[in-house]
Amino acid sequence: MYSRHETAKPLTAPNVSRQRINAAGHVASRHRPNGPSALAALDQQGSARIRLPNSFQGPLQAVLINTAGGLTGDDDIRWSATAGESSRLVxxxxxxxxxxxxxxxxARQQTRLTVENGARLDWLPQETIVFNGSSLERSLEVDVAGDATALIVESLVLGRHAMQESVERLQLHDCWRIRRDGRLLHAEDLRLQLDDRRHARRPSMLHHYSALSTLVLVSPESSDSLHMKGESVRRLLPDTTSTLQAATTVMKHRLVIRVLATDSQSLRKFLIPCIEHLSDRMSIPQVWNV
Structure with missing residues (x-):
């Protein structure tokens, strides 16, 4: 005797629906007289989680967590934050x-940041590690009041250098729009479309670098003050340019820094003191060192 069993259908069958991330998180800070900035609002949905480390002085610190462990095709995650009037949010x-x-x-990631009068917001996510065959549509919208300050940092790493990974196929679109007092101040669109590993190595793209970062400081400070900050950042550069290159540009109400590195370790070695310098000597969030 024998029994007949139906062959199990593969998970990729057309009639099998894939569970995808649809998550959102929001955090807001408020000014507290004679004390550190306090929590004003907190909302989290799906795999988006926000944790608030104990802070007895200075800014309110928020740590974003995607409990899904990463993003893949058709995932959708949205982050938003507001630094309330005269408060500071990191x-x-x-x-x-x-x-x-x-x-x-x-995959889609949307970030919306608002910095109200006299406030400061530091957007300091750790690097996004991009694996071979991935695709991302990412947008960043920032609204900054005229007397407010925002430090925006985003970094990308193409594969894990220690694992000798390479990225031969990739589609990425990163769109930034930063407004000051409602008027467009800074706009950029980064597009990376790779079909094989030779593309990333072209001089017109990333040459031999596999990690990149952009920092934008929006500030009511004078251009002279921003130039001085840019000069200080350049002094942080290593003596050799074989592993890292960086350039600074000062425009009205903003300092822009762009960094290319051979790997994430070289990038971090420069990025951490650079962020601390632009954060008025405030230490980098502890999660960067975990």
Whole structure:
């Protein structure tokens, strides 16, 4: 005797729906006289989680967590934050976000930041690690009051250098829009489309570098003051340019820093003191050192 069993259908069958991330998180700070900035609002949905380390003085610190462990095709995650009037809010991530290979559609990440009168917001996520075959549509919208300050940092790492990973196929679109007093101050669109490993090595793209970072400081300070900050940042550069290169530009109400590095370790070695310098000597969030 024998029994007949139906062959199990593969998970990729058209009639099998994939569970995808649809998550959102929001945090807001408020000024507290004679004390550190306090929590004004907190909301979290899906795999988006926000934790608030104990802070007895200075800014309110928020740590973003994607409990799904990364993003892949058709995932959607949205972060938003508000630094209320005269408060300070520092936002980081518990770990590097990971962008995995997609089955077709792009992952989507949207970030919306608001900095009210006299406030300061530091957006300091750890690097996004991009794996081969991944696709990402990412947008960053920032609204800054005229007398407010915002430090925006975003970093990308193409594969893990220690694991000798390479990224031969990638589609990435990173769109930034920063407004000051409602008027567009800074706009950029980064597009990386790789079909094989030679593309990333072209001089017109990333040459031999696999890690990149952009820092934008929006400030009511004078151009002279921003130039001095830029000069201080340049003094942090290593003596050799074989592992890292960086350039600074001062424009009206903003300092822009762009960094290229051979790997994430070289990037961090420069990035951490650079962020601390632009944060008025405030230490980098502790999660960066975990």
């Amino acid at each position: 936002i980081s991530t518990a770990a590097c976000e990971k962008l995995y290979r997609t089955h077709g559609p792009a």
